[in-house]
Amino acid sequence: MDKVKINKGRMYHSTDLVLDKFADSFASIEELAQAHQELKGYIEIIDEEQQVQVVDHTGLTRTKIALRADVTRQIQKFSMALKAYATVQKNTDLLTKSSYRQSDLARLSDPILFDVGTMLYNLATPLRGQLAKYFLTEEEFTQMEFVLAEFRASIHQKRMATTVSKSSTKKINEVYHAIDKLLREVIDVYVAPFQFQNPDFYTEYGNARIVVGYTGHIRRRTAHPDTVLQPEAVV
DSSP states (O other), X not given: OOHHHHHHHHHHHHHHHHHHHTGGGGTTOHHHHHHHHHHHHHHHHHHHHOBOOOSOHHHHHHHHHHHHHHHHHHHHHHHHHHHHHHHHHTOHHHHHHTOOOHHHHHTSOHHHHHHHHHHHHHXXXXXXXXXXXXXXXXXXXHHHHHHHHHHHHHHHHXXXXXXXXXXXXXXXXXXXXXXXXXXXXXXXXXXXTHHHHOHHHHHHHHHHTSOBOTTSOBOOOOSSTTSOOOTTOOO
């Protein structure tokens, strides 16, 4: 898979996560809800195929290794804060669920590590106020959300880069084209009015729709208007 598709794949997953997060906000807009489910279906096709042409394995591998380190570091922060809170509250169930050593995390597969991070994030979310004294700030919650989304996307990318099949590559190319059209002509259009109704949704969606390269540099708008969508102009 070429770098453009790898980067676009990350954008697709990030966009899906934002739509999941704000699903209640557009539940009454049937067309947008249906388009979101269609997007999920396309993403599943890409994930299931896992047969793509790989241009640069090493770049993708280095990216995933760095993201795994970031996820592990955030998990340790959440684990320590939850353990401290559970100890003070004498909550043995929470103490058991939140106890993870670095050696334990190092042995976990990528999908399981992602699941652990998600579980700890969900355990900590209702306790945001109480956990601040243990240095689990709003910034840490935001960072955990971000690295989990990036790590999840990197797992899918690695799976897609395992084998090569000409017929599957053609199918995936068609799916990418269909996703781009769906985003540009349908989802972007329906999200646009939320700029005033729900600016948080609008801004997070706009940020998710930005295609970012390996180096973190945003690719500037070229012939394809959906390559980069600035948060203030998603359509």
